[in-house]
Amino acid sequence: MAGAGADGERRIGVAMDYSDSAKKALEWTVDNLLRHGDTLVVVHVLHHGGEEAKHTLWAKSGSPLIPLSEFREPEVMKNYGVKADAEVLDMIDTAARQKQLKVVAKLYWGDAREKLCDGVEELKIDSLVMGSRGLGPIQRILMGSVTNYVLSHAPCPVTVVKGK
Template sequence: MEDTEAAASGTPGAGAEDGAGRPVSKALKVVAAVDASEESLQALSWALDNVVRCHPDASLVVVHAQHAVDHFVYPIATHGIAYAPPAAVESMRKAQEENSRRILARALGMCKERQVDATAAVVEGDAKEAICQAVERFQAGLLVLGSRGLGKIKRAFLGSVSDYLSHHACCPVLVVKPTKAHAK
């Protein structure tokens, strides 16, 4: 899938002025990061109901990060090098593209149900870095993502995408925690 670009916007009131020197607010650009988890879709739903609805001129970009195909290359035990037959790489690429299409179709369906126009983008790489770069590229005024609610030990070993982005994204980050009904 190819990235879908949208017109760049900044945060409201970000320094622009009209001819009389009065501040002019720019439309809020919201980037919502989604994956296959219910928590990410719950975060998107929350953003649609509580951010986009309150800012009718806001634009929404739904972003999905997928690992690069070479991330799944396997080692050959006797040689200690990584190799994947071209057919396996192509099969993995097609599976990832289909998975990304399915995830984004579900997210865009949620937007359509609430009569919100949204664009979609697939970014490739580690989710932390890829989403951070997408936020910069789309000049987001707000990043919205879900939290899986990992415990301290799992978070220490697996890392937390939401924690990383809250410290490294170039815009405010809204982390939507799972509701008690969805909590594990």
């Protein structure tokens, strides 16, 4: 399983887009992977949109690391163009308390496939968990699967949690 960083702390990433499959991946991570004292890194990739000019500064590097205390503030997240999700926050809060986790979030803008892989490398994530949207084979061919790309290119173990 995931190795530990130089300081002995494991950094477990969860790809989060607030879909049902991403919530399942978070739930699975909390139940099966996170251990006492780990760092949970919530990695969120937003598509470029109307807010683009505001985030030009972070287009390459992504947002600064966002601690849980700010991540749970709807007003702070609104500034990043993210709507707070009570279910996700509740899961993270509970896990953070029970397992004494350090929790940080990182936002990227652009292509989810590339940005998730960049994030794994930049944030020194030991293991990444992501949900699978369950596209059919034709949709996957036409749209390209974020999951397939990340499985092939991420420099760490990747666990894919299926929705059902």
